[in-house]
Amino acid sequence: MTLDVPEGSLTALLGPSGGGKSTLLRVVAGLETPDNGSIEIDGRDVTGLPARERGIGFCFQHYAPFRHLSVRRNVAFGLEVRRRPKAEIRRRVDELLELVHIEHLAERYPSQLSGGQRQRMALARALAIEPTVLLLDEPFGALDAQVREELRSWLRDLHEQISVTTLLVTHDQDEAMEVADQLAVINEGRLEQVGAPTDLYDRPASDFVLRFLGPVTELDGVAVRPHDLALHREPVPGGRRALVQRITHLGFEVRVDLDVEGAGAAWAQLTRPDVGVLGLTEGERVWVSHSASAQQRRRGGLRDVASLSVS
Amino acid sequence: MPRRIRRMAARLAGPGLAVTYLSLLVLLPLAAVLSSAFSSGPGAFWQAVSQPEAVAALRLTLLCSLAVAAVNSVLGLVIAWMLVRDDFPGIKVVGALIDLPFALPTIVAGLTLLSLYGPNSPFGVNVAGTPAGILLALAFVTLPFAVRSVQPVLAELDRETEEAAATLGASPAGVVRRVVLPSIAPALLAGAGLAFARAVGEFGSVVLISGNLPFHTEVASSWIYSLSQSGDLSAAAAVSVVLVLIALFVLVGIGLVRRRFGVAESV
Amino acid sequence: MTARSRWPVRVVALSYLALLIVVPVGSVFYRAFAHGFVAAWVAITTPDALHALWLTLVVALIAVPLNTVFGVGVALILARHRFRGAWLLDALIDIPLAVSPVVVGLALVLAYGQTGWFGRPLAAAGITVIYAVPGIVMASAVVSLPYVVRSVLPVLLEIGTDQEEAAATLGAGPAAVFSRVTLPSIRRGLAYGVTLTTARVLGEFGAVVVVSGNITGKTQTMTLFISNSVENLNSTAAYAGAVLLALLALFVLAVMSAEKKERGPRWRSRSDRSQSDSEPHLLLTG
Numbered sequence: 001m002t003l004d005v006p007e008g009s010l011t012a013l014l015g016p017s018g019g020g021k022s023t024l025l026r027v028v029a030g031l032e033t034p035d036n037g038s039i040e041i042d043g044r045d046v047t048g049l050p051a052r053e054r055g056i057g058f059c060f061q062h063y064a065p066f067r068h069l070s071v072r073r074n075v076a077f078g079l080e081v082r083r084r085p086k087a088e089i090r091r092r093v094d095e096l097l098e099l100v101h102i103e104h105l106a107e108r109y110p111s112q113l114s115g116g117q118r119q120r121m122a123l124a125r126a127l128a129i130e131p132t133v134l135l136l137d138e139p140f141g142a143l144d145a146q147v148r149e150e151l152r153s154w155l156r157d158l159h160e161q162i163s164v165t166t167l168l169v170t171h172d173q174d175e176a177m178e179v180a181d182q183l184a185v186i187n188e189g190r191l192e193q194v195g196a197p198t199d200l201y202d203r204p205a206s207d208f209v210l211r212f213l214g215p216v217t218e219l220d221g222v223a224v225r226p227h228d229l230a231l232h233r234e235p236v237p238g239g240r241r242a243l244v245q246r247i248t249h250l251g252f253e254v255r256v257d258l259d260v261e262g263a264g265a266a267w268a269q270l271t272r273p274d275v276g277v278l279g280l281t282e283g284e285r286v287w288v289s290h291s292a293s294a295q296q297r298r299r300g301g302l303r304d305v306a307s308l309s310v311s
Numbered sequence: 312m313p314r315r316i317r318r319m320a321a322r323l324a325g326p327g328l329a330v331t332y333l334s335l336l337v338l339l340p341l342a343a344v345l346s347s348a349f350s351s352g353p354g355a356f357w358q359a360v361s362q363p364e365a366v367a368a369l370r371l372t373l374l375c376s377l378a379v380a381a382v383n384s385v386l387g388l389v390i391a392w393m394l395v396r397d398d399f400p401g402i403k404v405v406g407a408l409i410d411l412p413f414a415l416p417t418i419v420a421g422l423t424l425l426s427l428y429g430p431n432s433p434f435g436v437n438v439a440g441t442p443a444g445i446l447l448a449l450a451f452v453t454l455p456f457a458v459r460s461v462q463p464v465l466a467e468l469d470r471e472t473e474e475a476a477a478t479l480g481a482s483p484a485g486v487v488r489r490v491v492l493p494s495i496a497p498a499l500l501a502g503a504g505l506a507f508a509r510a511v512g513e514f515g516s517v518v519l520i521s522g523n524l525p526f527h528t529e530v531a532s533s534w535i536y537s538l539s540q541s542g543d544l545s546a547a548a549a550v551s552v553v554l555v556l557i558a559l560f561v562l563v564g565i566g567l568v569r570r571r572f573g574v575a576e577s578v
Numbered sequence: 579m580t581a582r583s584r585w586p587v588r589v590v591a592l593s594y595l596a597l598l599i600v601v602p603v604g605s606v607f608y609r610a611f612a613h614g615f616v617a618a619w620v621a622i623t624t625p626d627a628l629h630a631l632w633l634t635l636v637v638a639l640i641a642v643p644l645n646t647v648f649g650v651g652v653a654l655i656l657a658r659h660r661f662r663g664a665w666l667l668d669a670l671i672d673i674p675l676a677v678s679p680v681v682v683g684l685a686l687v688l689a690y691g692q693t694g695w696f697g698r699p700l701a702a703a704g705i706t707v708i709y710a711v712p713g714i715v716m717a718s719a720v721v722s723l724p725y726v727v728r729s730v731l732p733v734l735l736e737i738g739t740d741q742e743e744a745a746a747t748l749g750a751g752p753a754a755v756f757s758r759v760t761l762p763s764i765r766r767g768l769a770y771g772v773t774l775t776t777a778r779v780l781g782e783f784g785a786v787v788v789v790s791g792n793i794t795g796k797t798q799t800m801t802l803f804i805s806n807s808v809e810n811l812n813s814t815a816a817y818a819g820a821v822l823l824a825l826l827a828l829f830v831l832a833v834m835s836a837e838k839k840e841r842g843p844r845w846r847s848r849s850d851r852s853q854s855d856s857e858p859h860l861l862l863t864g
Binding site for chain 3: 322325326328329330332333336337338339340341342343344346347386389390392393397399403405406407408409410411412413414415416417418419422423424425426427428433447450451454483508511512513514515518519531532533535536539544547548551554555558559562
């Protein structure tokens with residue numbers, strides 16, 4: 001497969017756990033050797049190069065902090081092994097700590113930091129060597145929900161600020177949709193589809209992409225987004241008769257479970273006002289149809305390709 | 312492909328060096344023992360291990376090792392129980408003391424026991440030159456195995472299952488017999504095996520207190536030593552082969568018990 | 579434990595420990611100084627005693643670094659590389675623990691002695707191994723072989739490869755990864771292993787007595803000096819030497835219990851990645 005990561009973009013590799021995303025990221029980093037294929041960074045073939053010569057910044061899923069070094073020495077590590085002058089290292093580390101908002105923690109050790117703070121330290125450490133590409137392996141996977149939300153928007157802002165080409169791996173489609181400007185869906189080692197998040201959501205190239213990126217229900221054996229189903233009190237062309245089995249209020253959203261005549265169970269996602277206008281109650285008969293916008297979706301083919309370049 | 316060859320050479324250099332070091336120090340010498348034991352044919356080997364003094368030494372060694380493994384399993388369990396369940400000032404020091412026989416050179420251990428239970432015993436207990444002296448020395452050096460094998464298992468024992476047994480009507484002795492002992496049995500067995508294997512080869516702590524009287528207090532390692540001193544190296548090698556096989560047999564057995572019951576590693 | 583069962587357990591456990599360990603070890607200290615501190619000092623500073631002490635230190639200074647390099651190397655190989663036969667290497671490391679020290683000595687004599695496998699080529703090269711210092715060094719190295727591996731390997735498995743990989747992505751070469759990341763991370767385990775190795779080397783008797791020839795003033799180490807003094811009925815010298823080694827053992831004991839408190843016990847082999855920790859079991863003396 002070929003994956004082009006445009007310069008300055010934030011691309012997310014999205015897919016279920018065990019689908020080969022992390023392996024792909026480690027291959028790009030040079031931590032694992034590919035059986036075949038090639039990796040280019042900035043037009044330079046780096047396939048045979050060891051990790052240390054690739055000029056990449058890698059953030060590990062569990063951050064891999066150097067436990068025996070302070071936050072400052074962690075961030076300075078890449079510069080120290082490059083034997084940069086002490087004064088320069090100091091200045092650069094101060095800048096980075098400020099950039100990720102942990103300047104007050106410089107003398108602490110990793111064991112004294114929270115998960116979010118470690119994440120920030122790992123980012124600063126990876127950025128210190130001014131990498132051509134930043135690689136993030138499940139950057140928010142090990143954090144609790146609230147910190148995750150916070151760090152997501154922070155990462156988005158940070159990326160706008162420093163605009164380094166970034167490739168991140170995640171299994172969380174919400175996270176990918178929110179953070180990335182390009183999505184690459186990977187399943188069982190295969191690249192399913194690449195594109196802008198809204199493109200993939202609205203025009204999935206395969207059933208897998210459709211199912212992975214959002215909620216799905218089936219009508220007449222065709223998978224559709226439940227919010228693309230419309231309910232009607234009167235018969236409509238192409239509509240099917242259905243029995244309202246259960247109405248579940250989830251805040252603004254309302255889930256309506258249906259028993260469609262001759263097609264079995266399905267569910268529709270409506271809004272509270274929709275339900276109010278229809279005046280739906282459980283046990284009623286209604287008509288269900290695809291909404292107009294859903295008709296044009298579902299096209300495009302798989303992009304099957306054979307090398308990976310990061311430019 | 313010079314790069315590929317270089318990479319392969321680099322990958323093999325480490326294991327190669329390690330195996331060379333191991334071979335020079337351990338594997339070749341042990342192979343030399345095996346070869347020497349059978350250098351004059353299996354008949355000579357059999358003669359060396361079946362002559363009366365060798366048989367007596369091996370029998371004494373095995374009996375003493377078995378007895379010590381049994382005694383230390385029981386008392387080691389009692390000590391481990393105290394260390395895990397009891398609390399009193401100084402119990403940490405007692406816990407650390409268990410490892411003293413590990414840290415103390417064996418010859419010092421032997422001298423230690425000789426000074427207290429030898430001819431000049433302040434208690435008037437003189438076991439020097441008797442099998443009791445051997446038992447004492449072996450008990451000293453193997454105690455840590457017995458304690459340290461069961462201690463972690465006892466510590467991890469789920470107290471709630473014991474309490475559950477008690478609420479179901481089991482007496483304190485019944486709780487120990489029906490709940491505690493079955494869960495620590497593999498560890499207890501492993502500890503006994505380790506103690507036995509160590510005791511079988513023990514030399515330094517035994518040599519001073521046993522007196523090395525042939526047919527009476529001469530253990531197998533002493534017999535091997537005296538054979539090697541008198542220049543009968545192939546007979547010494549033959550007895551060594553038997554001794555090593557016994558120890559290996561027991562250690563492999565412990566490995567199997569561990570694998571079967573998932574007892575934590577302790578050697 | 580119920581209050582009723584507490585006292586019998588205490589009495590049995592503590593009296594066994596007292597009779598077997600505490601009182602005997604204490605009595606050695608008492609006997610060493612029975613004729614005064616001066617007598618003990620004189621006994622331990624005779625030329626023969628000093629030579630034994632010096633030889634013991636020389637042997638330790640050679641055998642311990644050798645086993646340290648070997649131990650760290652093997653631990654790295656077992657923890658960081660996958661290759662066929664790894665299990666065999668892992669198992670072979672522990673062989674010295676299963677073999678009687680006397681047999682270790684005999685094995686070295688049969689391999690490197692005058693009539694041994696390599697006797698002739700060694701003699702031709704003018705190298706004497708058995709009944710000389712090289713033999714003592716080898717015997718000490720064999721019996722203390724597993725300790726560094728067994729102390730370092732679990733730490734390497736525990737810390738994983740994340741930090742080393744992070745260092746590599748940050749531009750560190752293999753040497754820098756080792757010196758800046760791996761070595762600092764295994765520092766404590768390594769110190770523990772080196773302490774155990776040193777203790778075992780200084781205290782070895784059975785293997786050394788077979789290969790050394792026990793020649794006073796020439797190939798006599800501290801433990802041989804003690805056993806000779808007992809045979810020569812020079813009890814003050816024997817007890818004084820024993821006190822010296824016992825003090826060393828107490829230091830080792832302090833390191834052992836500090837290590838256990840700090841990081842939890844460890845003594846695991848390669849196959850135990852998933853198993854829970856257990857107390858270390860060290861066949862430390864021979």
